[in-house]
Amino acid sequence: DSGVTQTPKHLITATGQRVTLRCSPRSGDLSVYWYQQSLDQGLQFLIQYYNGEERAKGNILERFSAQQFPDLHSELNLSSLELGDSALYFCASSPWTSGGRRGNEQFFGPGTRLTVL
Amino acid sequence: ILNVEQSPQSLHVQEGDSTNFTCSFPSSNFYALHWYRWETAKSPEALFVMTLNGDEKKKGRISATLNTKEGYSYLYIKGSQPEDSATYLCASSGSEKLVFGKGTKLTVNP
Numbered sequence: 753d754s755g756v757t758q759t760p761k762h763l764i765t766a767t768g769q770r771v772t773l774r775c776s777p778r779s780g781d782l783s784v785y786w787y788q789q790s791l792d793q794g795l796q797f798l799i800q801y802y803n804g805e806e807r808a809k810g811n812i813l814e815r816f817s818a819q820q821f822p823d824l825h826s827e828l829n830l831s832s833l834e835l836g837d838s839a840l841y842f843c844a845s846s847p848w849t850s851g852g853r854r855g856n857e858q859f860f861g862p863g864t865r866l867t868v869l
Numbered sequence: 870i871l872n873v874e875q876s877p878q879s880l881h882v883q884e885g886d887s888t889n890f891t892c893s894f895p896s897s898n899f900y901a902l903h904w905y906r907w908e909t910a911k912s913p914e915a916l917f918v919m920t921l922n923g924d925e926k927k928k929g930r931i932s933a934t935l936n937t938k939e940g941y942s943y944l945y946i947k948g949s950q951p952e953d954s955a956t957y958l959c960a961s962s963g964s965e966k967l968v969f970g971k972g973t974k975l976t977v978n979p
Contacts, residue, residue, distance in 0.1 A: 754912060785966075794873075795913070795958070795969040808966050842912065857903070858967065860912040 755779065756845050756861035764867045770831040773864045777824055777845030783807070784826040785858060786818055789840040801826055802848075833868045840865050873961050875970035882949050883978050889945045890973040892959030896940035903967060904933055904944055905958040913958060916944075949977040 755778035765771055777784050786798040788811075797810035801820035812818075815833075820826045830837060844858040874893045882888050894902065901920045905913040917926040922937040930947045946953055956974045960967040 754914070756912075787969075792971075794971040795960075797966040797968065800966065810966050856901070857915045857918050859915070860905075862912050 754859040754861065756843060756859050758841075758843050758861035758864050760864060761862065762865050762867070764869065765833060766869055767833055767835060769833050769868075770829065771833065771866065773828040773830070773841055773843075773866070775826045775828070775843030775845075775861055777826070777843075778859055781845035781847050781859070782824065783846045783848060783856075784820055784824070785844040785846070786812075786826070786828050787842040787844065789842065789863075790836075790838075795842065798828070830866070835868050838866055838868045873959060873968050873970040875957075875959055875973050877973060878971070879974040879976070881976045881978060884949060884951060886949050886977075887945065887947045888949055888975065889943050890957055890975075892942045892944070892961075892970055894940050894942075894959075894961035894968075896937055899937050899940075900962045902935055902937075902942050903960040903962075904942070905960065907956045907958055907972065909955075916957075946975070949975070951977045951979050953977050 757776045759774045782803045785800045787795045798812040799818050800808040804820050815831050818828045840863045842863045843861045846856050846858045848856050876891050903918050904916040907913040917933045919935040924935040926933050932945045935942045954977045956972040958972045960969040
């Protein structure tokens with residue numbers, strides 16, 4: 753158990769809908785990262801927040817947005833959902849801001865499996 | 870844009886065999902190389918984080934080496950056990966974000 757929690761575990765919805773995925777980082781971790789794992793794709797970095805502020809952006813679609821709240825939990829909002837958005841969405845946390853510098857290890861949550869029908 | 874490649878894509882070995890996988894990454898703007906182990910239905914778990922050229926790290930029967938000048942890292946598993954069956958991911962960072970390879974799926978047959 754990494755200490756990172758994600759809800760819900762599974763989500764089934766229809767095209768055009770909007771969903772919110774939630775992540776609580778490990779106690780004391782200030783950085784939260786969101787990743788998408790689609791079929792035949794590696795883990796794709798979406799976005800990172802550090803202590804409430806956006807820190808780095810990856811291949812995140814305009815239909816997706818995220819935020820980190822004062823209690824450090826984070827939400828990933830996915831709107832106007834398409835079939836291709838079906839994927840496993842992971843959240844990870846780390847103590848510092850730098851995702852890779854100085855060997856900043858990331859701790860992954862169990863993921864949310866999103867199915868868009 | 871970083872491009873992280875892992876080989877082989879999959880590997881089947883017998884219990885007791887030793888094995889190794891490769892991760893290659895762009896050597897420019899290198900900051901760190903991460904190895905993760907990802908078991909089916911679980912989340913990726915960090916094995917090693919390496920930052921210096923020539924780094925070698927070991928955890929039990931698993932070890933890793935890093936060559937930042939030529940842009941590769943090897944992961945070795947000595948005396949593979951069925952519980953080592955998992956996908957092994959490497960990720961490189963040149964900035965804030967990690968770029969993951971697609972992984973090497975290891976199956977250890979008893």
